[in-house]
Amino acid sequence: MHGCAACPVRIDALxxxxxxxxxxxxxxxxxxxxxxxxGQTVVWEGDESLVVGNVIEGLLKLSIISANxxxxxxxxxxxxxFIGRPFGANAGHSVTAxxxxxxxxxxxxxxxxxxxxxxxxxxxxxxxxxxxxDRARQWMVxxxxxxxxxxxxxxxxxxxxxxxxxPDRTVMLPLSRxxxxxxxxxxxxxxxxxxxxxxDKGVVSLPGGRRLVVEEPDSLKAIAAD
Amino acid sequence: MHGCAACPVRIDALxxxxxxxxxxxxxxxxxxxxxxxxGQTVVWEGDESLVVGNVIEGLLKLSIISANxxxxxxxxxxxxxFIGRPFGANAGHSVTAxxxxxxxxxxxxxxxxxxxxxxxxxxxxxxxxxxxxDRARQWMVxxxxxxxxxxxxxxxxxxxxxxxxxPDRTVMLPLSRxxxxxxxxxxxxxxxxxxxxxxDKGVVSLPGGRRLVVEEPDSLKAIAAD
DNA sequence: CGCGGATTTGACCTACGTCAACACCCGTGG
DNA sequence: CCACGGGTGTTGACGTAGGTCAAATCCGCG
Numbered sequence: 091m092h093g094c095a096a097c098p099v100r101i102d103a104l105x106x107x108x109x110x111x112x113x114x115x116x117x118x119x120x121x122x123x124x125x126x127x128x129g130q131t132v133v134w135e136g137d138e139s140l141v142v143g144n145v146i147e148g149l150l151k152l153s154i155i156s157a158n159x160x161x162x163x164x165x166x167x168x169x170x171x172f173i174g175r176p177f178g179a180n181a182g183h184s185v186t187a188x189x190x191x192x193x194x195x196x197x198x199x200x201x202x203x204x205x206x207x208x209x210x211x212x213x214x215x216x217x218x219x220x221x222x223x224d225r226a227r228q229w230m231v232x233x234x235x236x237x238x239x240x241x242x243x244x245x246x247x248x249x250x251x252x253x254x255x256x257p258d259r260t261v262m263l264p265l266s267r268x269x270x271x272x273x274x275x276x277x278x279x280x281x282x283x284x285x286x287x288x289x290d291k292g293v294v295s296l297p298g299g300r301r302l303v304v305e306e307p308d309s310l311k312a313i314a315a316d
Numbered sequence: 317m318h319g320c321a322a323c324p325v326r327i328d329a330l331x332x333x334x335x336x337x338x339x340x341x342x343x344x345x346x347x348x349x350x351x352x353x354x355g356q357t358v359v360w361e362g363d364e365s366l367v368v369g370n371v372i373e374g375l376l377k378l379s380i381i382s383a384n385x386x387x388x389x390x391x392x393x394x395x396x397x398f399i400g401r402p403f404g405a406n407a408g409h410s411v412t413a414x415x416x417x418x419x420x421x422x423x424x425x426x427x428x429x430x431x432x433x434x435x436x437x438x439x440x441x442x443x444x445x446x447x448x449x450d451r452a453r454q455w456m457v458x459x460x461x462x463x464x465x466x467x468x469x470x471x472x473x474x475x476x477x478x479x480x481x482x483p484d485r486t487v488m489l490p491l492s493r494x495x496x497x498x499x500x501x502x503x504x505x506x507x508x509x510x511x512x513x514x515x516d517k518g519v520v521s522l523p524g525g526r527r528l529v530v531e532e533p534d535s536l537k538a539i540a541a542d
Numbered sequence: 543c544g545c546g547g548a549t550t551t552g553a554c555c556t557a558c559g560t561c562a563a564c565a566c567c568c569g570t571g572g
Numbered sequence: 573c574c575a576c577g578g579g580t581g582t583t584g585a586c587g588t589a590g591g592t593c594a595a596a597t598c599c600g601c602g
Contacts, residue, residue: 154453156461157541164453175450177443182450209435216442217403219449224401224408226452227380227390233459234501235382238590267549275460280590282550299599316384464558493581503559508582525567 094118097194102170103144107214120204121194126150126187132195133174133185141195142174148191149264152183153272163273165226168252172218176202189264233275236316241274242284243314246294250304259304260297288313320344323420328396329370333440346430347420352376352413358421359400359411367421368400374417375490378409379498389499391452394478398444402428415490459501462542467500468510469540472520476530485530486523514539 094114100106108114123146126132133139135154145167152165152173164183167173175181176198196204205212232241246261255261271278288294293309294302304310320340326332334340349372352358359365361380371393378391378399390409393399401407402424422430431438458467472487481487497504514520519536521529530536 152453154457156457158461160461162457162460164456175446177446179447179450182453206435206439209432209438212435212438212442213432216438216445219442219445220401220403221405223445223449223452224405226449226456227378227408230390230452230456230459231380231382231388233456234388235384235386277591278549279551279592283590286550316382504580505560505582506558509558512582 094121097146099144099146099170104172104211104214104218105144107210108208109210113208113210117196117204120196120200122196123192123194125190125192127190128187131184131186132193133181133183135182135184136180138178139175139181139198142172142176142198142201143193143195145169145171145173146192146194148193149188150191150193151186151188151269151273153186154183161272162275163269165222165229166273172215174198176205176215178202188269238274238276238280239284239287240314240316241276242270242281243288243293243310245270245274246288246302246304247307247310247314250307259307261302261304263300263302320347323372325370325372325396329420330398330437330440330444331370333436334434335436339434339436343422343430346422346426348422349418349420351416351418353416354413357410357412358419359407359409361408361410362406364404365401365407365424368398368402368424368427369419369421371395371397371399372418372420374419375414376417376419377412377414377495377499379412380409387498388501389495391448391455392499398441400424402431402441404428414495464500464502464506465510465513466540466542467502468496468507469514469519469536471496471500472514472528472530473533473536473540476533485533487528487530489526489528 094100094105094117097103097105105114105117108117121143126148132141132150147169150167150173151163152167153161153163155161166188167185173185173193174195205215232244236244249263249265250259250261253261253264265273267278267281270276271281274281276284285294285296288310289296291309293306293313294304296302320326320331320343323329323331331340331343334343347369352374358367358376373395376393376399377389378393379387379389381387392414393411399411399419400421431441458470462470475489475491476485476487479487479490491499493504493507496502497507500507511520511522514536515522517535519530519532519539521531523529
């Protein structure tokens with residue numbers, strides 16, 4: 091028993107769309123809560139997605155290896171986000187844990203069948219996917235048009251409001267410089283230089299250990315805008 | 317009467333998911349076939365999408381104006397593609413005709429209601445949206461990692477198999493250099509230079525008037541790969 | 543203390559952007 | 573028939589943001 095009733099993301103995640111005790115019971119029996127450790131991959135680019143599921147805790151990356159060998163991170167999955175590729179098509183990207191995470195997985199075929207017979211769930215997944223698409227397109231603008239410093243500033247702002255942060259304006263950055271670079275379409279040195287430039291301007295400070303303090307949110311927003 | 321039965325894209329478009337005569341009749345009464353001329357916008361970025369619909373004939377762009385004023389094309393809509401943003405959220409991008417086109421539009425609210433009561437349609441839209449998302453992420457890799465010439469080569473290949481082309485390897489390019497630049501995250505001069513470089517290498521030839529002949533498909537593919 | 547990975551810093555180079563001419567294509571009108 | 577003009581595309585000269593390569597420096601951990 092993993093207790094959907096006690097699931098910390100039930101309301102926000104896809105399952106929140108299910109209402110009758112009957113439905114909940116069925117999906118409950120389908121799902122299995124698993125722990126994935128940092129670096130572990132749960133879906134491989136190009137393979138049929140064997141599982142789909144919800145992120146309960148942690149952070150995963152969605153990534154594609156480009157022809158020239160560099161990795162591009164095409165999305166992040168935070169708690170309550172849905173991962174995997176339902177309905178037949180092969181996964182367009184890998185899904186890998188960036189930090190130790192716990193996810194609730196369903197066998198893909200069983201999930202497909204369940205979704206087809208429970209319109210509520212299909213509906214909810216559709217809305218979620220439309221939102222993901224909007225976000226992906228917004229990110230395309232960043233990749234295509236923004237300067238390195240604007241990209242970095244955008245990312246830091248993103249993480250500031252999506253990541254566990256202290257009461258002061260401190261964020262614990264979950265990404266290495268390399269991962270930021272993979273996400274922003276830059277190289278590691280450029281990310282590093284951009285961040286130190288922000289520090290030198292007093293916009294952020296770096297108390298060490300992947301901690302970041304946003305000293306001047308407005309300046310950061312201005313830089314992020316381009 | 318605009319005759320869904322005679323619609324050239326009915327099978328491929330979203331409506332292909334509807335099966336009973338009853339459903340078809342209902343959606344038929346909801347839809348209206350309209351002509352949009354080159355340059356005309358049917359959905360505005362940031363506004364609530366008043367209409368959604370299917371492209372019947374022509375080509376539209378999905379675009380976002382970035383903070384610094386440059387336009388980024390985040391997608392193209394070919395015949396049988398779905399356009400507009402159902403379900404509440406404001407449109408993340410504008411939709412504008414690149415050439416004179418004809419589309420079949422539905423009032424957004426009525427479509428939303430119809431989709432919620434007809435799971436078949438919701439299902440079909442979900443599959444389509446998942447595909448769009450995969451494509452958008454693939455495009456992110458191009459924008460983030462590929463060289464200018466690889467981007468241009470990728471685009472030419474894309475258009476070669478999606479656009480009406482002669483029995484020889486001739487394509488009628490539907491995009492101006494500016495539009496290609498907006499799509500590829502480049503400036504117009506760079507696009508122009510890349511294309512002439514391809515011509516000089518004998519990979520393509522340009523018989524004038526926006527026509528393009530792919531002389532060496534394999535070379536073009538190699539360049540597109542990076 | 544010493545090791546290995548992550549991050550920073552520096553010197554240098556190049557792909558692409560910028561700015562400015564110029565050429566081409568086509569319809570209009572003298 | 574040719575002159576003209578505006579939109580679209582090409583070419584050239586030049587500058588720079590960010591990539592590359594290499595060397596410190598930092599930091600957590602046995």
